[in-house]
Amino acid sequence: MALRVSLCYPGVDPAPWLQGLRQRLPDAEVSVWQPGDPPADYGVVWAPPQQFVDEQPQLKAVFNIGAGVDRLLQLRLPGHWTVVRLDDAGMAVQMAEYVCHALIRHFRGLEVYEQQARQSVWQQQAPRSRADYPVGIMGLGVLGRRVAQAVQQFGFPLRGWSRSPQQIEGVTSYWGRQGLDAFLSATRMLVCLLPLTPDTHHLLDRAALSRLQPGAFLVNVARGALLVEQDLLDLLHTGHLAGAALDVFASEPLAPDHAFWQHPRIAVTPHISAQTLEHDSLAQIASKIQALQRGEAIAGVVDLARGY
Ligand code: NDP
Ligand code: OXD
Numbered sequence: 280m281a282l283r284v285s286l287c288y289p290g291v292d293p294a295p296w297l298q299g300l301r302q303r304l305p306d307a308e309v310s311v312w313q314p315g316d317p318p319a320d321y322g323v324v325w326a327p328p329q330q331f332v333d334e335q336p337q338l339k340a341v342f343n344i345g346a347g348v349d350r351l352l353q354l355r356l357p358g359h360w361t362v363v364r365l366d367d368a369g370m371a372v373q374m375a376e377y378v379c380h381a382l383i384r385h386f387r388g389l390e391v392y393e394q395q396a397r398q399s400v401w402q403q404q405a406p407r408s409r410a411d412y413p414v415g416i417m418g419l420g421v422l423g424r425r426v427a428q429a430v431q432q433f434g435f436p437l438r439g440w441s442r443s444p445q446q447i448e449g450v451t452s453y454w455g456r457q458g459l460d461a462f463l464s465a466t467r468m469l470v471c472l473l474p475l476t477p478d479t480h481h482l483l484d485r486a487a488l489s490r491l492q493p494g495a496f497l498v499n500v501a502r503g504a505l506l507v508e509q510d511l512l513d514l515l516h517t518g519h520l521a522g523a524a525l526d527v528f529a530s531e532p533l534a535p536d537h538a539f540w541q542h543p544r545i546a547v548t549p550h551i552s553a554q555t556l557e558h559d560s561l562a563q564i565a566s567k568i569q570a571l572q573r574g575e576a577i578a579g580v581v582d583l584a585r586g587y
Contacts, residue, residue: 282572285319285335287312287327288344295557296323303565321568326350332357340571342564344555346370346422348581349475349502356583363567364587366579368560370553371425374472374500377552378426381498381524382468383433386412390522390546409435413492415466417482418473418501419445419452420587422553426470438465463490468498475502476586485510494521500552503528508539515544526552 284307286296293311300309300323310316314330318337325344332354340361343351348364356362384390388404395402413436416423423439424447431437431449439450440462446452453462463469469491473479483506488495497520499506508529514520522544528537531550539545567577581587 282307282321282568283317283319284309284321284323284568285312285316285331285338286310287322287324287331289326289328291325296561299557299561300565303561304568307568321571323564324351327354329354336360340568342567343581344560344564346553347474347502348587349504352581352583352586358583360583362581362583363564363577363579364581365555365560365563367421367425368563369556369558371422373553374422375426375429377500377526377548378470378498379429379433381546382414382430382435382470382496384546385468385496385522385524386435390544409433412436412467413438413465414468414470415440415462416450416470416472417462418471419447419450420472420474423470423472426472430470435468438462459487460490463487464492467492467494468496471497471499471501471505473501473505474587475504478586479505481505481507483507483511485513488514489519491520493519495519496521497523497525499523500526503531512538512542515542520544522546524548526550 284300284304286293286309288296297309312331319335320339322335322338322341323344324341336357338360340363342363346365348362351362386407391404414430415438416427417440419427419439419441427437427439427447427450437450438453439445439447440453440458442454444452444454471483488510511523524546525539526548527550533539533547539547570577
C-alpha cells in the first residue's frame, strides 16, 4: 500500500506544499487533511485542530512546520507520537541577521540618527564601548548557537543561558535556574531564543528584567508569552531598560491600539525574524520521512515531556 502523508496547514494555500511533497515523495499519496480521512502514515502540520490529532493517533511521525512546537503541544497529543520540529531549515541565518541588526542598531545609536534625520539634524553622538554592552543569549539551541556565532564577529562580550551546560568557544555559559541571576546581571543586551514551555512562560518578568544591567536592551524573537509585556513597558518608563526590538507578541497579530506600536523605544516587526522557507522545509521534511522509512534515526525529535 502507498505511503500516506496528510497535510494540515489551516489558513495557508496548500498547493505549493502538496506539490513540493509529491515531487519529493513520488511514491506517496499526499493529501490535505479532511475530517474523516483514512489513517495516514505521516502528518505535516502547523497549528492543526484537536480533531486532526484525535482522528490520526496512529501517525508514525508528525512534522511541525516550524521550529517552535508550543502551539502543537497545547493540544492533547497521544504520548507515543513522534513530533519532529524544523531543524534550522534556513531559519538560523535569518535569525542571525535579525538579531545582529537589532543589536547594532541599538549599540550604534542608529535609532537616534533615524529620528534626527527626520528633522534634518546633523549631530554626532559619543562613541560607545562594546565592553559596556555585553550580550546575553537565552537559548543556545539550533538558532541561539548560530546567533552566538554571528554576534561574536562584532566583539561584544558574549554570554549564553540554557537548561544544560553548553560549550561554545567565546561564550560564557550559564545554565539552569541557579545560573539565571548571574547570567542576567552579566548582560546588557538580552536576546531571547528560548522555546515557550511551562518552564519559560513569563520568564521575562519585572524581577528578571530588573536584574539586567542598567540601560538594558531586549530582543525577543522567540515567543511573546515569554515576556510580561506590561513589565517591559514599566521598566522602559523607569529608564532601567533603554529599548526593545520585538518580533513576537502575547497576542498576534499585535492589536492596532497596542502600546508597543507607538512606543518611541520599541521596534516592532510582525513575526518575521526567521520565516519558514518552503523549499528548505519541504526538503528537510521529505528527507526525514525517507530516513524514517529506511529505519534510520533523525534529528529534531521533540521531547514531549520537556516541551521542546
Ligand atoms: P532548540 O530547541 O534548538 O533550542 C532551545 C534552547 O533553549 C536550548 O539551548 C535549551 O537548552 C534552551 N532551553 C529550553 N528550555 C529551557 C529552560 N527552561 N531553561 C533554560 N534554557 C532552556 O530551539 P531553536 O533554537 O530551534 O528555536 C528556539 C525558539 O525560537 C523556538 O522554540 C521558537 O519559539 C522560536 N522561533 C521563532 C521564530 C520567529 O520567526 N520569531 C522562528 C523560529 C523559531 P538545552 O541546550 O540545555 O537543551
Ligand atoms: C517557528 C516560527 O517556530 O516561525 O518556526 O515561529
